[in-house]
Amino acid sequence: MNRTTVTLVFLAFLTACGPRELQPDARYECGRCDEWNEPQEAFRIHGNTWYVGTDGLSSILIETDDGLILIDGGLPQSAARIDANIRALGFDPLAIKAILVSHPHFDHAGGVAALQRLTRANVFSSEAGAAVLQSGQLAAGDPQFVANSDNGSFPPVKNVTAIGDGEFVAFGSVNVRAIYTPGHTLGSVTWTWESCALNTCLDVVYADSLTAVSAAGFSFAATGAADRIIESAGRIADLDCDILLSPHPFFFGMYDKLERRGEGNPFVNSLACTFYAEQALDWLEQRLDAEKQ
Ligand SMILES: [Zn+2]
DSSP: OOHHHHHHHHHHHHHHHOOGGGOOOGGGOOTTHHHHTSOOOOEEEETTEEEOOOSSSOOEEEEEBTEEEEEOOBSGGGHHHHHHHHHHTTOOGGGEEEEEOSOOSHHHHTTHHHHHHHHOOEEEEOHHHHHHHHHTSOOTTSTTOOTTSOTTOOOOOSSEEEOOTTOEEEETTEEEEEEEOOSSSTTOEEEEEEEEETTEEEEEEEOOOOOOOOOTTOOHHHHSHHHHHHHHHHHHHHSOOSEEEOSSGGGGTHHHHHHTTBSBOTTBOTTHHHHHHHHHHHHHHHHHHHHHO
16 A cells, blocks of 8 residues: 555544544443444434434433533443534534533443543533542442442543532523432433424423442442432422433333324423333332342
8 A cells, every 4th residue: 555545544444433532442341332332323303402322322412502512421432423423413513512411320421531522511410420420430329339340430521510409501592400310320410401493492301310220239228229219200200391301212212203203293292201200110119129029
């Protein structure tokens, strides 16, 4: 190969893999990572709200008249996919001003450090979430924490802004409100904002995970985590909610809804947050029964 060919091959390689800042460290591989990180075409959910995540892990882009807001960064391996999805929609990832995090687990916060380096956006989380994001290690009280282990670690995020319960992240005319919904983790946040299209404004809720999933030996009943899930489910059910989104597409029936596109907007369902909360309480009950045995 002559020098020009070598350069072209190298450039093609860079384009295929995305920007260098977004390349993950091999130690963050996991059993289901490849499956979760399968590509998913980006699409508009409603008005200012777009899906830019992967097949199994949600990332949401909110368009404002003063830049973009991104919610969640998937796995470390997802950052390049999210970047490519945002570009495919015609947006510039460098216009991202804020990255919001639902909860500080490796499969939703793993790509945040790389996306922050690329975009220089401010990262926002709850107070408990900010501490975990900055350490890149699960907190000792996390249901999935394993002592003396790297289990669940992810690239640490610098300079996370802790936002209080009920406070807003505001850019342009879009105000995204943080609702603390601990239980799945101590630092869980549900984010809610308004999306307008064709003179109709709807409330979008990105409800954090409420699943009672843990490492071996953790008790949701004995630690109070069960009570936290019950309270958080109540908070989500009480929100003004026309469109439900959540950190895993499966939790809000994304693929069923995509198949029904064309019959109005299947993402609009004012009962979806109530159903989501009820489903979480059913799963919790099963978990508590299992803990008694
Ligand atoms: Zn999680």
